[in-house]
Amino acid sequence: MLAYLIRRLLYALPILIGVNLITFALFFIVNTPDDMARMQLGVKRVTPEAIEKWKAERGYDKPLFVNSAASGLSTVTDTIFFEKSARMFVGDFGRAEDGRDIAREIGSRMGPSLAIALPTFVLGLLVAVSFALMLAFFRASALDVWGVVLCVAMMSISGLFYIIGGQYLFSKIWKLVPISGFGEGLDAWRFLILPVAIGVISGIGASTRWYRTLFLEEVNKDYVRTARAKGLPETTIFFWHILKNAMIPILTGVVVVIPLLFMGSLLTESFFGIPGLGSYTIDAIQAQDFAVVRSMVFIGAVLYIVGLILTDLSYTLVDPRVRFE
Known part of the structure; x- marks a missing residue:
């Protein structure tokens, strides 16, 4: 198992380097530092002096990959790639265009994001799996047919409809919960209950159909027929x-x-005005804050690779036949 983990981590390193290089090329080769300066300064007629000053203040006046004017390690380290991209491998994301530390912002915004995402994930999984099991248990019945119709209808509705409709109905008309914002401590639940409920409801349709298909594929397999032949109750077979x-x-x-x-x-x-990482990314895109966008892309790649490794490891928990040599 340890050898497998080490091997997977070594495989992940070139993937992260590739993602980093592609992101760097998109931001600094296709879109040059001069273009970034013009967009940030926000005026049509920008003087060359203003552009050079903007670049010097943010370290964009250096060579991209190789600094031929430097000597020793500075040939590589005193470049835009090392300072803006390579340092992300050690958790140094630098500063946003407004001067704030990106790593500190990510740390402070991770809590609100998890406060929404974790309840939505856990409740959505429990509801979808339970509903799918019920439909598979009563397969080919009226409950199953209308359940599938309901799932298809829920899948066909845009997530924006759930958000806007929920805010209008529960916040503006009935005034049960705040329409947006975020609170501290235990007061935060009033701001989280509506987005969590909307997140669960909007994902039930697609998840239930997928899980129902998986359960129906197992219903007629040999081990299920053997269990029925032994006289096991249908509920025991399913659950x-x-x-x-x-x-x-x-x-x-x-x-x-x-x-x-x-x-x-x-x-x-x-x-919903939640100060999490999602809104942080959207604000950075709107403000054309390339430092924040690059950091979020890199973190997303790291987390996705971690998810793939966790997936492989989780197989050993549910299937003893799976072993990593």
């Missing part, structure tokens, strides 16, 4: 045998999502 054997494909989709919970929800946080 012990079928659910357990369908866990591998479920884990494939679920565990990968867990690290990405730290990234926050772009739409939910923006519409």
Whole structure:
């Protein structure tokens, strides 16, 4: 197991380097520092002196990869790539265009993002799996047919409709919860209950259909017929045998999502005014803050790789036949 983990981590290193290089090329080669200066200064006729001053203040006046004017290690370290991209491998994300420390901002905004994402993830998973098991248990019945119709209808509705409709109905009309914002401590639940409920409801349709398909694929397999021949109750077969054997494909989709919970929800946080990482990314895109966007892309790549490794490890928990040599 340890050798497998080390091997996977070594495989992940070139992937992160590739993501870093592609991101760097998009920001500094396709979109040069001069272009970034013109966009940030926000005026059509910018003097060359103003551009050079802006670049010098932010370290964009250095060579991209190799500084031929320097000597020794400074040839590589005194470059834009090392200072803006390579340092992210050690957690140094630098500063945003407004001067604030990006790592500190990420640390402070991670809590609100998790406060929404974790309850939404856990409740959504429990509701979807339970609903899918019920539909598979009563397969080919009226309950199953209308349940599938309901899932398709929920899938067909845009997530924006749930957000806007929920805010209008529960906040503006009934005034049960705040329409947006975020509170500290225990007071935060008033601001979280609506976005969490909307997140759960908007994801039930697609998740339930997927899990129902997995359960129905297991219903007619040999081990299920053997269990029925032994006289086991149908509920025991579903909740012990079928659910357990369908866990591998479920884990494939679920565990990968867990690290990405730290990234926050772009739409939910923006519409509800939650100061999380999702709204932080949206604000950075709107403000053309390339330092923040680069950092969030890199963190997303790291978390996705971590999710893939966790997925492989979780297989050993539900299927003893899976072993990593």
